[in-house]
Amino acid sequence: MRLQLFLGLVAIAVGWIIYKCRQSRITPIHVLNPAYDYIVVGSGSAGAVLANRLSKDPSNSVLLLEAGRECPSLADVPVAPAFLLQTESDWSYKTEPQHACCSIFKDKVIQCMINPL
Numbered sequence: 001m002r003l004q005l006f007l008g009l010v011a012i013a014v015g016w017i018i019y020k021c022r023q024s025r026i027t028p029i030h031v032l033n034p035a036y037d038y039i040v041v042g043s044g045s046a047g048a049v050l051a052n053r054l055s056k057d058p059s060n061s062v063l064l065l066e067a068g069r070e071c072p073s074l075a076d077v078p079v080a081p082a083f084l085l086q087t088e089s090d091w092s093y094k095t096e097p098q099h100a101c102c103s104i105f106k107d108k109v110i111q112c113m114i115n116p117l
Helices: 002-022 045-055 080-084
Strands: 038-041 062-065
Touching: 038 045, 045 062
Parallel strands: 038 062
Antiparallel strands: none
16 A cells, blocks of 8 residues: 555656656747748657658758647656546547457447547
8 A cells, every 4th residue: 555655656756747847848829930841740750750851951941730739747657648548638539349359348449548739
C-alpha cells in the first residue's frame, strides 16, 4: 500500500515537472507570419521529417500544423495515459470486434488512446 502511494506521488511530481517544462510550446496567433512558403498538415513521423527538411533551408518559411491542443502533462507519465481514456484528451477510437482475441474486453473491442492534443 505504501509503495503504491509513493509511486503515485512520484508520478504526480513527474507530471507536474513535465507540465511546467512544456507550458510555452503553443505559439500565440499574433506571432505567426501572415504567409508561409510551405504548410505541412500533420506532425506525424512523415510530416515532422518533411517540415524539418524543408526548414533546413533558411530562405524557406515552414508552418507545421497539428490537430488538437496542448497535451496534458499526465500524458507523458508512463502508464498514466490510461487515466485519460474517455476524457477530452481522447478521440475515443475503438477497434473493430476481434473474433480471435481480446476476449477479456467488452464485445472484444479495444479502446485506443489516440491523443488529439
